[in-house]
Amino acid sequence: MEKQGCLLKYFQNQALENPSFFYDVQLDSDEQITNIFWADVGMIVDYGLFGDVVSFDTTYKTSEANRPFGVFVGFNHHRETVIFGAALMYDETSDSFTWLFETFLEAMSNKAPKSIFTDQDAAMAKACANVMPNTYHMLCTWHIMNNAIKNASSIFKGDDQVIAFLSTCMKNYEEEDEFLHAWEEMLNTYNAHGNPWLSSIFRLKEKWAKPYVNWAWSAGMHNTQLSESFNASLKSYVKSDYDVVEFFKHFDRLLNDKWYKELEAEYALCYKLPSVAIFTSMVIKAGNTYTKAIFDEFQIQYEKSLDYNLVGCIQDGDDIVFKVAFNGHPKERCVRVKKDNTISCSCRLFEIEGILCRHEIKNPY
Structure with missing residues (x-):
């Protein structure tokens, strides 16, 4: 209870300093905090400018009972990572994701993204479809490749072949009939009609195969590696023995450094000429x-x-x-x-x- 009180006090102080600071907590039946979401004014402004495409990931785990840390990220006009919101989650159930996505939209004036990238988590997909039915849900290609290596390499007789085939499906086949023909040919060649993973990923083809995702706005994003890159940089700011309040304070330090980097990019844009290879x-x-x-x-x-x-x-x-x-x-x-x-x-x-x-x-x- 003491940590919860400190955490709420921290968020209340943030809101007092800036009324645009948004936070919400979900409580269980014993009035204990389960899920937490927050977004400061900079995140909310960035989402208004660049929030058409969002990547959401819960790969990073905090030292607080190994709780998932969820982050909503995107691109800015310098093609650099911007953070739209963050969440400390109790679990990764459909109910928790539903609460989180609803709270995220509330913070962002109920403006849903045009597209969202996630991993293949079924609970996340269910919540996304319920809360953001008009948002195009795409799967992270990086996660698909990793899962393919684990589940289909033996059929393809090597990691390289399964990666090459899926890469072709993701990048080269533009017409639906062309993709379907290639998939059927692959199943026949490798006698893979009964492989459960290939069957499951085929059922999700509208979320990753080029003939389908070519009709969705992606801003050049193809996976959740933005989130994963952010998670990697987070580790250099947050130590394993930090409690929840310390975690959020050091997370703020990371955000401040990222915003300073954006200011540097804006300065360079104003005072440095672009490198032009062809003068027309x-x-x-x-x-x-x-x-x-x-x-x-x-x-x-x-x-x-x-x-x-x-x-x-x-x-x-x-x-x-x-x-x-x-x-x-x-x-x-x-x-x-x-x-x-x-x-x-x-x-x-x-x-x-x-x-x-x-x-x-x-x-x-």
């Missing part, structure tokens, strides 16, 4: 518009566009559709230019990650 009006304008991290990604696409050719053009109603192909390659991409000058490509890179693709850059308009 489009590249120079992008360099003056984007942050360094986003500009670097754009410039990669621009450089790749030089190896693409316009191979066709048709009128489709009020739209103009250009066909673009890599030099000497038969596969074509369709770039559609609408009457209002908006543009889209069949590769959907802009719709998925917000980066203009090499095919759209090749558009002559």
Whole structure:
């Protein structure tokens, strides 16, 4: 009870210092604290700006009875990790996750993310579907690969082959029928129709296979490694013998260091010129518009566009559709230019990650 009183006092003091500080605790039947969630004003502001895609992970365990520490993280415009909220959990049941996700949304003015990445925890998935039914739930590719090695390597006769096959499913097969054909062919080749893990991961294909996740906004995030990277840095701030209150105080120190790093990136953005490899009006304008991290990604696409050719053009109603192909390659991409000058490509890179693709850059308009 003494630790609980100290913890509540700590949160109350934080709220007194800043009325925008949000925290909530869940109590059991004996009035003991079970789950705790909190988000300060910086987290809430960051979520308002960058919270379309969220990664949630409970890998890190505290020394307080090995309790799971959950963290909601995302990208900012410098492609650096930002924290949207944190939770100290009693357990990892569906009820606990339901309370946590509901509390998270309450803190964020009931604005649900467009997409969320988690591991394959069934209780987490159930709570996510109930609380955020319109959020696209994707699975961490890193966790899938690790589980594949544990459960399917013997069938594929080696870690490399199972990883190679799943990587192809995640990156190369864009059409559903193409993916389904490859999956069936794999089952036949390795006589794997009865493998329970492959059956279970196939049932979840809409959460990880490219033909399905290509229709969800991801901002370039593909897994929960943002959370895992954050957990790794947390270990350098938090010692194993810290109690709950000390844990939160040192967690605040980590947050302050991350915010200082963001200020440094903002300063560099204002006073340092971007590194421009090709001097064209489009590249120079992008360099003056984007942050360094986003500009670097754009410039990669621009450089790749030089190896693409316009191979066709048709009128489709009020739209103009250009066909673009890599030099000497038969596969074509369709770039559609609408009457209002908006543009889209069949590769959907802009719709998925917000980066203009090499095919759209090749558009002559």
